Amino acid sequence: MTKWHPDASALSRPVYLSLADQVQRAIAQGQLAVGDQLPTHRQLADELGISVQTVSRAYEELIRRGLISGETGRGTFIRAVQTEVDPPYIPQRTDEVIDLSILKPVCEPLHVEAMRGALVELAASLPPAVVLSFRPNTLFARHRATAVSWLRHCGVETGAANVTLTNGATAGMTIALMAAAPPGSTVVTEEVGHHTLLPLASYLGIKLRGVAIDEDGIRPDALDAACRDGTAKALFVMPNPINATATHMGEDRRREIARLAQRHNLSIVENDPLGPLLSERRPPLAALAPERTLYVTSFTKTVMPGLRTGYLVVPDRLLAAVTNRHLVTNWIATPIVAEIATRWVESGFAMEMVEWQRKALHRRHALAAEILKGIPHRSHAEGLHLWLPLGEGRPEATFVSHARHQGVALAPGSAFAIGPGTRPDALRVSIGSTTEAELHAGLRVIVNLLNSDPEPVLLAM
Structure with a gap:
């Protein structure tokens, strides 16, 4: 059993969080080490003069933070610090869940049949370049032109030269962030946001700053305050209800956010996997501030999960940066998947x-x-x-x-x-x-x- 004990006089409301914070500080300061055993719920409650339920909530919070683990029949122990972030979804689906x-x-089943049909058609009419080309500009000239028509359904007007084909929205947002925010820079985003953004930022050496939100999305006053020190280089935002809190940002708010991005000279990474799915289309930030917005969309959330391809719309000033970062991370979008998506857009089947x-x-x-x-x-x-x-x-x-x-x-x-x-x-x-x-x-x-x-x-x- 550890010799460290929390300070009852330093507890504040809510007590369970205050207690959890004390344990976390003790770990950070080396007073508690990996493998140290914590007191039982009853022992700690008696020692601190609080309820057993309060101690239980504190331990649950520490488990959520990844700092302790309970072992049936043995007790509660300090665990090794987890360096990787767990996804919010279960890793494997079973019939019992x-x-x-x-x-x-x-x-x-119609989705599976549609893909089977597309593969049969592709086998009978496969363009040689789809399997032989190394050059994205040569291979995807037709695909980019088709992308322009699809992007109009999303409210984005652009030219074919400003479209990069990606292997879905995750690849698109990675490339966009690499181009918009150099290592060591700060990116502001919704305080409840994209679950892959935290680990991605850490891998890219980018600092994240969460900004307060309300029922209309990211708050302009909070965004303005977060940018006043001049360190923020980009804004990552999901204005459509694919964001965690299912918020659909209003047009007035979008215009205000675009104005603030212009005032603070922020690049904007707008992640919009829903694309044309929303029948009530509000103008994307890419339409309000096209000179600074990298717009990301894909087909996986609207057409079919296995259609892992998408579009990244890039302002002129970032074209070279995006091209180079795409080459070193993906080189090229998977040609066969991109070909199926292009055919489905051209035929109207995707819509x-x-x-x-x-x-x-x-x-x-x-x-x-x-x-x-x-x-x-x-x-x-x-x-x-x-x-x-x-x-x-x-x-x-x-x-x-x-x-x-x-x-x-x-x-x-x-x-x-x-x-x-x-x-x-x-x-x-x-x-x-x-x-x-x-x-x-x-x-x-x-x-x-x-x-x-x-x-x-x-x-x-």
């Missing part, structure tokens, strides 16, 4: 699939609204998920764990927090990742858990 943790469009997806999502959201009636949450009828705040007294980690024990996997809101001070205590619930029957059953589990007594909160100091 209703997976509402991973963000996917609605998929049915047919977008319209099919839109209708399927409307049905799913209507089902969710009926089941969650009276429970506060945010959603968009054409988004792939909903955002469900848990409220006071319901620790996120505990709720996610209880749901998992009942066969439902959920994405914790903390996985999308940018910065240590952000505590969403919410769930991101995927709408399209499973069948309608499983979605119904999974949402019923959530409702039943919400209607049960919450975990006991602080009973004593």
Whole structure:
């Protein structure tokens, strides 16, 4: 058992977080080492004069932070610091789990049949350049021209020379950030944002600064304040309801954000995997500030998960930077996948699939609204998920764990927090990742858990 003990006189409300913070500081200062055993919940509660439930919540928070682990029959121990970030979704789906943790469009057998048909057609009419060319400019001339027509559906007007084909939105945002923000620079973004942004920034040597949000997205006053010291070089933003909190930024707010980016000379990386899926199209930042915006979109969230290709629209001043960074990270988008996407755009089939997806999502959201009636949450009828705040007294980690024990996997809101001070205590619930029957059953589990007594909160100091 460790000789270190927390200071009862230094505890402040909420006590469980104050206690968790003391343990974290002790680890950082070397007072607690990997393998040290912490007192039992009862022992620590008696020592500090607080409730056992409060100690339990503190330990749950430390588990969420990856600092301790509990071993059945042995106790609670300081664990090795985790250097890699866990994804918000479960790594492998099994038949016993209703997976509402991973963000996917609605998929049915027709998607598989469509891809099979495309591959048969491609086998019969494969352009030699698709398998023989090394030169992106030569190979993708037709594809870029087709991309221009697709991007118009997204509200983006551009020329073929400003379009880079990518292997999906993740590749696009990586290239865009590398071009817009050199190592050591600061990128500002929503305080509840993209779950891959934190690890990506660390790999690229970029500093992230989370900016406060409200029901309309990133707050202009907070963005302005975050940029006043002059260190911010770029803004990464997701104004459409693919963002974790399912927020759909209004047009006035978009114009204000564009003006602030111009005032502070920020490059903008606008990540928009939904592309043309939203029937109510608000102008993208790429249309409001085209001279500084790198616009990212793809087909995986709107047409088919396996169609891993997309477009990155680049302003003239960053074309050379994007081209060079694309060459060293991907060299070229996968030609066969890009060829299928181009054919589907040219034939109109890609837009047919977008319209099919839109209708399927409307049905799913209507089902969710009926089941969650009276429970506060945010959603968009054409988004792939909903955002469900848990409220006071319901620790996120505990709720996610209880749901998992009942066969439902959920994405914790903390996985999308940018910065240590952000505590969403919410769930991101995927709408399209499973069948309608499983979605119904999974949402019923959530409702039943919400209607049960919450975990006991602080009973004593």
